[in-house]
Amino acid sequence: MINITLPDGSVRQYESGVTSLDIAKSISEGLARKVLAASVDGQVWDATRPISKDASLKLLTWTDTDGKNTFWHSSAHLMAEAVESMFPGVKFWVGPPVENGFYYDMDLGDRKMSEEDLAALEKKMNELAKQNNAYLRKEMPKAEAVQYFTDKGDEYKLDLLQNLNDGEITFYTQGAFTDLCRGPHIPNTGFIKAIKLMSIAGAYWKGDEKNKMLTRVYGVTFPSQKELDEYLALLEEAKKRDHRKLGKELGIYTMDDDVGPGLPLWLPNGTVIIEELEKLAKETELAAGYKRVVTPHIAKESMYLTSGHLPYYADSMFPAMEMDGEKYYLKAMNCPHHHKIFDAEPKSYKDLPFRLAEYGTCYRYEQSGELFGLMRVRCLHMNDAHIYCTKEQFYEEFRAVNEMYLKYFKIFGIEKYVMRLSLHSPDKLGKKYVDEPELWKETEALVRDVLVRTNTPFIEVQDEAAFYGPKIDVQIWSIIGREFTLATNQVDFAQGRSFKLHFTNQENKPEIPLIIHRAPLGTHERFIGFLLEHYAGKFPVWLAPVQVKVLPISDKFLDYAKSVSDKLKKADIRSEVDDRNEKIGKKIRDTELMKVPYMLVVGEKEMNEGKVAVRMQGKGDAGVQVVEDFIATISQEISERKS
RNA sequence: GCCACUUUAGCUCAGCUGGUAGAGCAACUGAUUUGUAAUCAGUAGGUCGUUGGUUCGAUUCCGACAAGUGGCUCCA
The missing domain is CATH 3.40.50.800 (Anticodon-binding domain)
Incomplete structure (x- = not known):
């Protein structure tokens, strides 16, 4: 006999080899009908997998995240079975659950899947689901598994096997479909009552654009038709809050083919909102000791060579235009211009912190496939400012910027956000990042220190820094669940040196200032896009175009x-x-x-x-x-x- | 940039298997002078994204390009 501890602390005794499903049945038949998987000593297991020693057990149903993920993962396998029946010889990569459903990546060879195929696939999946086929788990030695996929000519699964060892290789079979899979899975396909395949997309193998593009099918499934209908209704509701739809209906902005992709035209109503936001920013920045400046939209090549934009980010800039034998670029950022303003007059430590603010217009050559309503555009108006300060002043300045974010978030009722401490990736020094390993370490520590000392919750993410230094990006979600980076607060140890900026310190020696780049309100484009969805177009009175x-x-x-x-x-x-x-x-x-x-x-x-x-x-x-x-x-x- | 799909009146959308297009709303004109989410009638409005091709004939079939949508990649 083994002891099974349930979440309420009670301990029950069962024969060794009992399954979670058996245990559920011993509690109630109703529960057993809902069990999708089980958490055994904290690990998610098949509900049908025998337990042979004392363990703590939590039965997982649709209402548990792990239960839902198992359900969707099994649904991905069901879809794969349907795909294989319609496209024999198809090779599969991976098919994980995602936030709202699941996908499976596959290589269809020369064949193509169209949206019409989705309906047929759904039909097939429904048939297969009704067969109540069990998901059967089987362990296999690595050599045998390698042989199996070598015979099949499946380079994708062989690739997956490379990182697996004997003892961790399992296969799952349901109906006619067998897949290398670590599981777990729901007991049988009959649990899947409602199926909707959402879309077909291309996805690079392993997420690398140098690799082959696989076909990805997204789908979502539910334990009942009612839940699917509710989900689809929710999507319909979300569409009504889409900033592109509201932006058109409320006369906020428009796009025109003759102007160009990603170049929004702000209509009178949208311009009112822009002006109100700028008013807010100007008030706030004035109170925080910023000085306002205005700079040109273009500059000579030489400045962007100095700043490092050309070596590191030329791809994101519009190509140069030639005038009088000089190359000029549209600015992708305001910082170089601001640095020149800092440098226009000699500075002493008494002038620091020196804070320059501008709602600067920038142009970025975003890839055509990346453009997205107001959220990703090629002409943007940034709530930009640069703070030139000493190392000693850094903590206070950076902290004050973070505080400014929070003040703004309160005004706009933004409650859900995540601060991301974005760090560099050492192997990309000199490529994506300025090659100064020591300064990276130092400034990353400075930024982390501010977050820690101010008790600000944050997550750390590798390889997302700016080329000139680490940063804090603030991730927010619009009410319809769209996620993006709004604000950014960055340290820059690089441009001060490259622009040879300096101030005279108390010892009468030249010293390079640290630079903070910050944009709490992001850009007008992205922020107003966000606000449209956040408020569902119902702007508070102070922002409403017509009050x-x-x-x-x-x-x-x-x-x-x-x-x-x-x-x-x-x-x-x-x-x-x-x-x-x-x-x-x-x-x-x-x-x-x-x-x-x-x-x-x-x-x-x-x-x-x-x-x-x-x-x-x-x-x-x-x-x-x-x-x-x-x-x-x-x-x-x-x-x-x-x- | 890559994969798939879409593009018809200002907007939202119909238009079966090829025979040069239709609705509702908006607009304009007239009637109505109105009490808390749509008054009635009439008029006008489209080289069916652009461009090649197939065809006696293309909004419809095929190709290219452009823009958009869903993803992938990217995102200072």
Whole structure:
């Protein structure tokens, strides 16, 4: 007999060789029907795998992440079985679970899979699932496994085997499909009740663009049709919040083929938001001791050779244009220009920290396949600044920048974010990174120190630093789950030297300043794209392109409506009158759809009493108010930047 | 840049197997003067992304290019 400890601490005795599924059955049949896998002494196992010694056990179901991942992993195998039946001879690479479902990478040889095939594959998968085929585990010695795949001519699985040793090689078979796989798997295919194959994509083998491109099929499965339907409905909802859709509907920005890919045109409504953000940034930066500057959009080749941009990042810059025998480049970053401003006049330690801020326009030649709405563009407006400071001042300056992030996050109600300490990769020194191993170590320690001392939670990621130094990237998620880097706070030990920047220290000696590059609000493009999704287009009043729409009941009250609107405008409130010859219901509907935060309905009563009937977007009628009172309330809301 | 798919009126989308296109909304005109999410009627609007080819004939079939979408790679 062996002792099995359950999560509640209770211990039960079973015969050695008992499976998790048996144990589940001994607890309740209902539970047994839901068990997908089990955590045995912390390791995820097949529910059907015999347990032969004392162990702690947690039964995993759909509601456990590991249970769900097992379910999707098994679904990937089911899909592979269907693919193999339709594309005999197909070779598989790996098929893991992902955040919302699973994929499998495969080499179809000369054949191509089209989206029409997906429907047929789904049908086949449903048939196979109904066969309730068990996922059977089999251990195999390495030599035998190598022989098996050599005979099959499967170079992909042979590649996987290279990193495996005897004792860790297992195969799983369900129905007609056998795969090298460490498992675990759900008990049988019958658990998979609802199947949707989402898309076909290309994916480089091992994620390396020099390798062959495999075919990747993404899918998602559920234990019931209802859950699949809910998931698909959720995706539909998410589409409505897509910044590209909202950006068009709300008149925020547009793209035009003649202007070029990745070059957004900001429409009047979007420009209002830009100006409000810049106002916020200017206020914040002024209070934090920054000085504002303005610099040209281009510079000569020589500056980018100095800065290191050309050797390290030429691929991301637009090609040079020639003028008067000189090469000029569009700037991809503002830093070199700022360095020149630092250098324009001699600096002493008394001038430091020296902080230069600019909402700089940059141009980056992003790969065509990378462009994505406002999130990845070729012309961007960066909330940029550079802080030149001494090593002694570094901690305080870097800390203050991080604090500024948090202040902004509060204003915008950004609660979910991760600070990523992005480090260099030593084997790429001189290629991707400036070749100064000691300085890398030193500055990475400086940045880590700030995070540790300020108790800021962070994760460390290798090989994501800037070419000139380590950085902290702030990863955020829009409400629809899209993840990206918003803010960045970087140390730069390299450009100070390459630009021969210096200040005179207290000993009257020249010293090279450390440089902090920071962009808490990222770029207008990415940030407004994020805000559109974050707020679902319902901007807080201070950011709303139109803050108040005055809606006269009929033409008779148009003059009064205009007088109300004029009063609002005098109080710096963005107000418009709906002067169309439409019924009030129509005016309200259209204004609601444009997500204008306040509507003021005015008719006979309001006109006679000098009042307005307030209606709040999404909330409906909010009662009648004297115009001046309304102005006072909304002005307060705007000045506080309430969200 | 790579793989797959998409591109029809300002917007959202129909258009079966080739015979030069249609709806709703928006726009314009008129009627209506309206009380909290769509008043009615009429008018106008498209070389069917661009460009080659096949064909008596191409929005429809094939190719190239461009832009977009989903991924991969990349992302200072």
